[in-house]
Amino acid sequence: MTQPRRSFQVGTGLFILLGFAALAYLATQTTSVANYTEGDSYTLKAKFSNIGQLKQRAPVKLAGVRIGSVKSIALDPQSLEALVTIGIDTRFKDIPDDSGAAIFTSGLLGDQYVGVQPGGSPVAFKDGDEFILTQSSMQLEDLIGKFLVSGDTPKKPANAATPTTDDVEPAAKNP
Amino acid sequence: MNTPNPSASIESPGSTTDAYVQIRGLHTVLGDKVLFDGVDLDIPRGKITAIMGPSGTGKTTLLRHITGQLAADAGEIRVDDKDVPRLSRKQLFDLREGIGYLFQNSALLTDFSVFENVAFPLRQHLRLPEEIVRNIVLTRLQAVGLRGAAELMPAELSGGMARRVALARAMIRDPGLMIYDEPFVGLDPIALNQVLKLIRTLNDTLGITSILVAHEFAAVRRAADHVYLIAGGKVAAHGHPDELAERDSPWTRQFFGGEADGPVPFEYPARDYAVDLGFPAGAP
Amino acid sequence: MSGSRRHSMIGDALAQVGAAGLFLFAILAAMPKSVRHFRETLRQIWFVGAMSLVIIMTCGLFVGMVLSLQLYYTLAKFGGTAALGTVVALSLFRELGPVVTALLFAGRAGTSMTAEIGLMRATDQLSAMEMMAVDPLAYVVAPRFIAGIVAMPLLACVFNALGILGAHAVGVSWLGLDNGTFWGNMSSNVEVWSDLVNGVWKSAAFGAVIALIATFQGYTTPPTSEGVAYATTRTVVSSSIVVLALDFVMTAFLM
Numbered sequence: 001m002t003q004p005r006r007s008f009q010v011g012t013g014l015f016i017l018l019g020f021a022a023l024a025y026l027a028t029q030t031t032s033v034a035n036y037t038e039g040d041s042y043t044l045k046a047k048f049s050n051i052g053q054l055k056q057r058a059p060v061k062l063a064g065v066r067i068g069s070v071k072s073i074a075l076d077p078q079s080l081e082a083l084v085t086i087g088i089d090t091r092f093k094d095i096p097d098d099s100g101a102a103i104f105t106s107g108l109l110g111d112q113y114v115g116v117q118p119g120g121s122p123v124a125f126k127d128g129d130e131f132i133l134t135q136s137s138m139q140l141e142d143l144i145g146k147f148l149v150s151g152d153t154p155k156k157p158a159n160a161a162t163p164t165t166d167d168v169e170p171a172a173k174n175p
Numbered sequence: 176m177n178t179p180n181p182s183a184s185i186e187s188p189g190s191t192t193d194a195y196v197q198i199r200g201l202h203t204v205l206g207d208k209v210l211f212d213g214v215d216l217d218i219p220r221g222k223i224t225a226i227m228g229p230s231g232t233g234k235t236t237l238l239r240h241i242t243g244q245l246a247a248d249a250g251e252i253r254v255d256d257k258d259v260p261r262l263s264r265k266q267l268f269d270l271r272e273g274i275g276y277l278f279q280n281s282a283l284l285t286d287f288s289v290f291e292n293v294a295f296p297l298r299q300h301l302r303l304p305e306e307i308v309r310n311i312v313l314t315r316l317q318a319v320g321l322r323g324a325a326e327l328m329p330a331e332l333s334g335g336m337a338r339r340v341a342l343a344r345a346m347i348r349d350p351g352l353m354i355y356d357e358p359f360v361g362l363d364p365i366a367l368n369q370v371l372k373l374i375r376t377l378n379d380t381l382g383i384t385s386i387l388v389a390h391e392f393a394a395v396r397r398a399a400d401h402v403y404l405i406a407g408g409k410v411a412a413h414g415h416p417d418e419l420a421e422r423d424s425p426w427t428r429q430f431f432g433g434e435a436d437g438p439v440p441f442e443y444p445a446r447d448y449a450v451d452l453g454f455p456a457g458a459p
Numbered sequence: 460m461s462g463s464r465r466h467s468m469i470g471d472a473l474a475q476v477g478a479a480g481l482f483l484f485a486i487l488a489a490m491p492k493s494v495r496h497f498r499e500t501l502r503q504i505w506f507v508g509a510m511s512l513v514i515i516m517t518c519g520l521f522v523g524m525v526l527s528l529q530l531y532y533t534l535a536k537f538g539g540t541a542a543l544g545t546v547v548a549l550s551l552f553r554e555l556g557p558v559v560t561a562l563l564f565a566g567r568a569g570t571s572m573t574a575e576i577g578l579m580r581a582t583d584q585l586s587a588m589e590m591m592a593v594d595p596l597a598y599v600v601a602p603r604f605i606a607g608i609v610a611m612p613l614l615a616c617v618f619n620a621l622g623i624l625g626a627h628a629v630g631v632s633w634l635g636l637d638n639g640t641f642w643g644n645m646s647s648n649v650e651v652w653s654d655l656v657n658g659v660w661k662s663a664a665f666g667a668v669i670a671l672i673a674t675f676q677g678y679t680t681p682p683t684s685e686g687v688a689y690a691t692t693r694t695v696v697s698s699s700i701v702v703l704a705l706d707f708v709m710t711a712f713l714m
């Protein structure tokens with residue numbers, strides 16, 4: 001008699017475990033928690049006159065490879081610019097200190113992310129440094145406005161409007 | 176109390192001490208049928224009292240009143256000196272812990288094996304070691320001759336077996352009051368004899384008060400100390416079974432003698448037979 | 460004639476809602492007593508939860524696969540296939556996971572609760588329990604109610620997980636979307652609390668509603684085979700309607 005009772009309890013326990021495992025899997029694989037689970041990082045700052053739709057925890061990429069994420073976004077009271085704090089994975093510690101930062105959009109409907117364009121300086125960024133060269137988010141309205149006024153195609157981050165679906169992530173999370 | 180018979184044992188509604196169950200002025204209407212129209216009844220302590228009556232008079236309903244499963248429209252019901260209609264749910268459950276009830280249709284829990292069915296009241300109310308539970312349950316199953324069927328499921332039992340399992344379950348906690356709603360239904364003569372003896376033994380050895388609803392007058396005559404005959408919403412007769420059997424009343428003659436015609440209607444109240452069959456009323 | 464019938468139908472429906480509300484209070488009142496029937500609660504979680512796993516997992520997988528296929532087709536028109544993972548995950552977590560799981564749960568577990576309790580009623584098992592001084596509300600109903608609340612969110616999580624895997628299989632393995640994009644885009648747009656956990660609350664609420672309707676229908680069914688059959692049907696119909704209506708209310712006001 002005790003046998004079937006016991007097996008019920010074990011089965012129920014397994015079921016509850018399975019449910020929580022599914023929840024944990026979803027939380028760690030598919031949500032922003034996945035981005036918290038980074039290793040050590042060092043901090044860089046960048047000021048932008050317009051960050052568009054950039055959000056906290058948005059990826060930071062170099063040559064399409066994810067190297068870190070946006071830690072916080074604040075308004076710099078003096079310059080009245082957006083002050084974006086970026087965490088870069090310590091694995092990528094040799095980024096030249098004259099590199100630039102720009103805000104891009106992945107795809108027409110995609111998210112905004114910070115793209116780092118490497119410079120040529122022999123000196124690398126240290127913790128707490130600030131990007132000198134920054135380029136703000138290109139707003140669709142601005143683009144259209146410029147296009148109507150000047151009559152010619154917008155110049156620099158035109159690639160922001162082309163789908164870049166071939167972004168590559170360093171750690172492909174899916175087993 | 177329309178039978179002025181001195182040998183009828185419980186006659187004086189005033190003395191309550193020796194009555195385990197006491198009912199006064201019971202009125203019940205179910206649907207549009209008047210089931211009880213002023214029933215007075217006493218179940219003496221430590222005795223076996225049989226309740227008899229034609230099918231559909233409300234014997235089961237009476238038992239449901241006694242155990243507080245169904246509220247009566249009017250009347251006083253006292254069980255073990257407790258006023259049943261006024262008990263809170265908690266008090267009612269406390270009272271029921273001292274009552275063993277054999278349902279007319281056995282009402283075994285279909286999810287559980289025979290063993291677990293019989294063990295159910297023990298497991299629910301007492302924290303007993305598994306070994307003791309096992310011993311008690313097997314003893315009771317042995318008493319109804321079904322120890323070998325302990326591991327069967329209720330669906331695998333015959334009707335008579337189910338009744339005996341239900342009986343074992345009803346008496347598992349040695350209640351102060353045992354209520355048997357037709358315990359002999361579906362039993363073969365051998366099992367009937369065994370169950371009859373069991374009911375008697377429980378009563379004689381443990382002093383359990385018993386209410387026995389049954390149709391088999393021969394069996395009732397062997398077991399019961401007292402018989403109530405209920406018909407037409409009233410107590411039609413009551414007394415010791417031997418004495419009732421000999422009493423020359425139309426009720427008893429019809430009921431115990433099995434005559435179809437008499438004061439107890441055999442038929443459920445209905446329209447005129449001829450009218451129902453489509454003949455004009457009054458036609459032959 | 461038809462006017463008065465409609466009138467009585469509305470009256471009946473209102474009476475049912477009122478009775479179900481009172482029933483809920485009775486269940487809540489019986490909760491403390493049902494703590495003693497912890498084992499029975501575990502057994503019910505097993506019955507309504509673990510026994511529904513197969514259907515939930517199968518449906519989750521297929522829903523995820525179809526969703527992936529359909530959304531890929533739509534997103535491709537805007538050059539936004541990179542957002543596939545995000546859109547699939549958000550639709551699943553916020554909406555489809557809880558709702559589809561609830562509808563399946565009503566059909567799989569709700570009906571069996573109703574039929575079981577209805578049969579217990581019809582065969583006097585509930586009365587027998589009362590006579591053994593065991594409160595059927597605490598022993599039969601409350602454990603099923605709790606099991607509904609516990610099992611539904613877990614099932615919805617399993618459904619979601621399988622849905623994501625199905626979407627990944629179609630989107631990445633079949634349609635050739637980049638693996639990193641699929642997961643990265645998803646994880647930077649899906650929030651744990653506002654998306655995933657909100658869906659979990661939702662499904663717990665659905666579980667409570669379904670278990671309430673199912674046990675209520677079973678408990679109050681006329682004790683006949685026809686009555687039980689009818690009550691089972693009503694469980695599916697009413698809980699589907701209530702789940703969808705509640706979904707709208709919760710989405711509109713709470714999320």
Ligand SMILES: Nc1ncnc2c1ncn2[C@@H]1O[C@H](COP(=O)(O)OP(=O)(O)OP(=O)(O)O)[C@@H](O)[C@H]1O
Nearest residue numbers: 205206208210229230231232233234235236237279
């Ligand atoms: N819930 C109910 N609603 C309306 N009428 C009922 C209800 N329950 C029982 N009755 C009626 O009450 C009467 C008595 O039923 P009850 O079961 O008490 O009879 P009984 O004396 O036990 O009969 P039997 O010997 O056949 O078991 C029957 O005529 C039945 O139709």
Ligand SMILES: [Mg+2]
Nearest residue numbers: 234235236279
């Ligand atoms: Mg009866």
